[in-house]
Amino acid sequence: xxxxxxxxxxxxxxxxxxxxxxxxxxxxxxxxxxxxxxxxxxxxxxxxxxxxxxxxxxxxxxxxxxxxxxxxxxxxxxxxxxx
Numbered sequence: 001x002x003x004x005x006x007x008x009x010x011x012x013x014x015x016x017x018x019x020x021x022x023x024x025x026x027x028x029x030x031x032x033x034x035x036x037x038x039x040x041x042x043x044x045x046x047x048x049x050x051x052x053x054x055x056x057x058x059x060x061x062x063x064x065x066x067x068x069x070x071x072x073x074x075x076x077x078x079x080x081x082x083x
Contacts, residue, residue, distance in 0.1 A: 025051050
């Protein structure tokens, strides 16, 4: 394969560079979660803080979203402390 036929995925980091999430990540997550009765007692600021912390932790452990390192399901399991 040569040229574009060899490309399987293109990922662009556009958040806070090209696009802005209205209300921030915490606001968006809280809005959606509250529709299902979740995160009612959690502030947007706390969600933002935890998101930044966990994103940094995962990016440090699995740069480039873990490409070629591990399965995505293992990253999600670690991120959300699932059994």
